[in-house]
Amino acid sequence: MQTNKLNLQDILPLTCSRTGNCCFGKIIYLNPWELLNLANEKKNTAREFRDQYCEFGGIRLKFDGKAGWKDQQACSQYVDNFGCSVHLGRPLACRLYPLGRQVQSEEVHYMYQGDEFPCLEPCCEVVELPQFSVGEYLKGQMTEKFETAQDAYLGLMQNIADIAFELLLDTGLSESGDKATLPLWRKMGDELPEVLADSIGHEWLDCLMIPEISDDDPMAFVIKHNDLLQLKVQEKFGALQTNQELHEASVLIMGVALHLARGLGANPKDLAELWIDTAKSYGAQE
Template sequence: MQTTKLSNESILPLTCSRSGSCCFGKAVMLNPWELLCFSKEKKITPREFRDLYCEFGGIQLLFDGKPDKKGQKACSQYIDNFGCSVHEGRPLACRLYPLGRKIQFDKAHYIYEGETFPCLTDCAEVLDLPKLSVGKYLQGQEAEPFEKAQDEYLIIMQNIADIAFELLLDTGLSASGDTKTLPLWREIGNELPEILAERIGKEWIDLLMIPEITNEIENPITFAHKHNDLLLLKAQEKFGSIQTLQEVHDASVLIMAVALHLARGLGANPKEIAEHFIEIAKSHGAQE
């Protein structure tokens, strides 16, 4: 789909009419810090929020509420004639809407899909409201800490994938003539999220989405760093003493699955990322 690229100075009809139309029929992806923020606002534990209101182990918000006139179901956090019940804890996707955010060459760009501003389809009344610059809109939405969390988790996703690369390339697995690992990386990149979550299993899903971090939860960067340490420690515990090439292969596939599942929760395309990782592995001698 064509996208329209914006700058912070772009002026758009971004003052929200609060009609709630954007709370229906969406796919809202979550990273672990966003799940935590939701749970705090709901005054329940991250595990409870994940199990009640999320799909695929926690990477996607559940939309199972009363449908609108188009038949699109409401977000699980939406209340009729009120709006979002956890507005202060809403994730980056909700804070940015109708904008998207794309990282290119380590710089963030803001976009919207199509040639016509999305809000004009269902909320034409926004034309009667004051226009805002993209920068002012994001400031009002308090998006900055959520953008920082997103950026940190993109780094964590790469760190997890690096373990899969090390297992494949630095253990003798690739040098042995292995041709099974890369096809499985491709397979998991194409798997439905519910299948991938099942492949990963409860232990890794829980560590990925509801880590036991009880302090520094207000700062997304500190939280993400602590989470990164927990994930790397678990990988060392699980994979540090494996001996056979089959065990190494299984570990490389599992940890790549974790990385790709997190990537989906960050709004990335796991199929494209898997293909990118496969090409990198091939450039270092891996085969399929």
């Protein structure tokens, strides 16, 4: 499918009409700060919202509502004849729609896919509404904080992966001739999200997706979350002694990084291959 890149000055043929057809049949991934925002808007705890409305430990919103547009099921937060019940707390993917966002070499790109601009079929009335530039549309959707959170979590994801590297490369595990760790990194990159969530386990999923942090500032939230995860790593893995323990810890932590990656819209399989190649360049084997 053709990908069309846009700059901030490009004019979009729409102003969102709030018809709600885009609330059916989508896949909406979440980072932990977004999950907390949704919970606050719903007046739930993060755990309550996660357990009732999310899948795979909290990284994806359920779409299990009444069927609508093209007989697709609605988002769990969609209310008939009203719209999104958590509109003010909606995640970045919803704010950006129908645009996608990609970060390459610290440069942000916005885009859409297909020969025709999305929304024109389900919401044809948008062509008669005022037209905004990409920059104006993003400002109107108040994406800034949510983009900050997304980018900060990409950094946190790499920090988690770095712990898996350290457990493999800086402890003597790799030098011992270990060939079991990297194949399991690869396997996790290719696993279904429900399988990976199950292998990570509730304790680490809770620490990853519903940390006991409450901060409206996304950067402060992510910094505190990073500190919390680092403390948990020290608590759980600070006294490991055997190569088997180090191997299991490296695999577990890499699973956490890959699971978060999926929630950030990254491809876990591609990331696993990238991280395996990096580990091999430092002497790891498989």
